[in-house]
Amino acid sequence: MVPPVSPGRQGSKASAPRGKSDQRELLPPAAGVYPPASLLPWNYLMTSKTRVAALEGWFTLDEHAPQLLGSRCRSCGTCYFPKQSLYCRNPACDSTEFDEAPLSRRGTLWSCTNAAYAPPEPYVAATPYEPFAIAAVELAAEKMVVLGQVVAGVGPEDLRVGQTMELVLETLSEDAESIKLIWKWKPVTETAS
Numbered sequence: 001m002v003p004p005v006s007p008g009r010q011g012s013k014a015s016a017p018r019g020k021s022d023q024r025e026l027l028p029p030a031a032g033v034y035p036p037a038s039l040l041p042w043n044y045l046m047t048s049k050t051r052v053a054a055l056e057g058w059f060t061l062d063e064h065a066p067q068l069l070g071s072r073c074r075s076c077g078t079c080y081f082p083k084q085s086l087y088c089r090n091p092a093c094d095s096t097e098f099d100e101a102p103l104s105r106r107g108t109l110w111s112c113t114n115a116a117y118a119p120p121e122p123y124v125a126a127t128p129y130e131p132f133a134i135a136a137v138e139l140a141a142e143k144m145v146v147l148g149q150v151v152a153g154v155g156p157e158d159l160r161v162g163q164t165m166e167l168v169l170e171t172l173s174e175d176a177e178s179i180k181l182i183w184k185w186k187p188v189t190e191t192a193s
């Protein structure tokens, strides 16, 4: 004989608690909503090294929209890069207080030149040495001129004074643990319609 089984205990009442049926809508997002791997920045895929600034505190490490970090006088509003923190250089201002100021990411090319010879130590240059261009760019809002290397592959012959330049980060050097980044100027190539 089969012992009698009481079916009541674990069946009927466990199914759908009253009033909770809406929770079914709160499922995690379906697979496929994230950008495909081909759209991710290369350095997420290629390395797990720490990204550090070659000059700490001089710029943000935002991959897509890095900004130089200057300082702005609290009294007269004058901007400085590199940061000024002791006294304001405006002769008409005696302030000694500054706020950190992220600077314009774009500006116009004011002048450029070619660094035809390898810089002396401790500068780290690729071997064999490849000449690079140096650009002086007048920032869009602050109207001050900031020097920087031009991105790899772009020489002075590719640039014209007055064109729009944008700030980007490139690798200066890297070791086993970290990648040192430096800001560079990149010509903005917007196709005119």
Ligand SMILES: [Zn+2]
Pocket: 073, 074, 075, 076, 077, 078, 088, 089, 090, 093, 094, 095
């Ligand atoms: Zn000032």
